[in-house]
Ligand SMILES: [Fe+2]
């Protein structure tokens with residue numbers, strides 16, 4: 001894999017943000033934040049949150065609890081057959097890992113089934129999101145001053161606007177896909193030119209859901225991280241994680257993006273190309289297990 005120190009981005013227009021917000025405000029049935037996700041995120045804001053609180057949240061949702069156990073026993077988490085209870089999962093996998101499973105599982109339940117747009121399937125989009133979350137966490141654990149766990153959540157959320165686009169603006173989304181196929185260009189680029197961007201939609205939804213400023217900022221700027229101000233470093237990390245997943249063809253693959261594309265390491269992250277290579281190899285080794293482990297739990 002050839003890795004260079006350079007990157008290019010697109011700017012975002014304030015006028016577009018306002019126009020998209022106005023359209024989204026008219027939608028009456030935008031999904032609300034998954035109940036379990038809200039409970040986990042709000043309880044985790046409290047300094048005294050313990051494994052006990054997390055276990056209680058999981059136990060109140062039996063379907064979620066069963067999924068947590070299935071994932072915990074999958075090869076991806078290396079505890080095959082040993083996890084028969086939630087507290088055992090916390091002991092073997094650790095509090096942070098179980099928390100991430102719960103965040104991932106409750107999020108993937110927010111949008112599932114047929115999204116009605118060929119080329120944007122829910123399962124592929126979610127596997128991409130899990131891949132980006134995993135890669136962002138791996139990158140985050142190799143640099144100072146960032147929270148790898150928050151990066152995992154941010155990676156999961158980064159493309160959430162795509163689900164809303166498919167469900168609420170299906171005709172425009174289909175048209176954009178056709179334009180991209182003709183021009184062989186990435187979907188985000190065509191969205192920006194057209195004035196309907198999954199990044200802006202994702203940021204709107206993340207705001208409605210009361211998610212953190214950093215996560216909102218990453219949803220908005222993950223394709224043009226330079227514009228993210230004080231959150232630029234985090235946005236660059238998710239941007240790079242996104243590139244790595246496309247390169248490895250982990251989950252949904254954008255139009256006009258080939259696996260031969262060179263990965264550009266943004267200087268702003270402060271990570272060496274060698275460390276990025278290490279992450280790429282680690283991610284590649286987990287690819288099949290992410291696809292099978294998480295893929296089997298997404299409807
Ligand atoms: Fe995106």
Ligand SMILES: [Fe+2]
Nearest residue numbers: 132158159242
């Ligand atoms: Fe993405």
